[in-house]
Amino acid sequence: MIYFAMNGRWQSETGGSWTAISRAPWLKAIALFGKGDCWDGGGLFTSNRTYWLNDGYGHHLIQDSSEISRDTTYQIAGYYGRECLNVYYRRLQRDGWIYIGRESLERWKTLDLFEKPLAQGWILRKIAHAEIGSPPGKGCYWDEHELENTTAGVTLKHPDWEWADWDRHRLVWSRLGCLYIGYLSGHKLRDVRLINDFNHLSFEPRCAPY
Structure with a gap:
């Protein structure tokens, strides 16, 4: 790391x-x-x-x-x-995200759009915010996500997804300290399942074994 x-x-x-x-x-x-x-x-x-x-x-x-x-x-x-963005945005592009562009909302407040084409005509969109005075619980850099299928005319907004990506044949995302998976059909996200809830974890100092 x-x-x-x-x-x-x-x-x-x-x-x-x-x-x-x-x-x-x-x-x-x-x-x-x-x-x-x-x-x-x-x-x-x-x-x-x-x-x-x-x-x-x-x-x-x-x-x-x-x-x-x-x-x-x-x-x-x-x-x-x-x-941070000079590393984060380069990493997104390294991992297959396409940079769409930036929108300036007001002084010290912008958002950048990234998209990743998925299966069956779906697009995963990342809305990356950079701002001073961000909402409670958010840092100056924070993300939200949405799914769009233009063929089916469907847009699914997920403002509480803090991270999301495509893993082989399934969608994976994090929300409120939990990790989920789901599968895309023509019109919806189906078979959503909780993989793990990390909220009970706490920091424990340990010496590295090397």
Whole structure:
């Protein structure tokens, strides 16, 4: 897993913030890049053993690993600023989402549309919000989703789906701390089933085994 973090210890080796690569679910780094500020940072995997670093400027290598290598040739269309979206939107496109465009609603409030074609003429649409003063329970970046079948003339809105994607032959989504699956027919989403409810889980500190 690749993550970007800050502890604000600006005189430390990392400069107070860093990008790390670890063996999920552990946080202990196998590769570590000091950053020193909160612009850019993070990255995404381009294969099982290569990764793209969202560098911009300022990263310095502290620790490397022979398990993985940095992909310096990876390119994808679009630039989405120096915060989270420059990683998130690139990851969506890496995973088959098509970027449709941006709508500016008011000052400090925009939404970006992504679509993924599914089976039987269905389209999964992701509405990605970026705003200050977001609704209760939402961060400054949050998503909602809808399903559309233009042939059948059906649109199913799901503003409470926090994440959704297509998994082989089924739709998978998260809502209120739970993971669900369902199947698409010509006019509806059917056979909806709860896979797991994660609401009872709590953080437990554990040392990485490496």
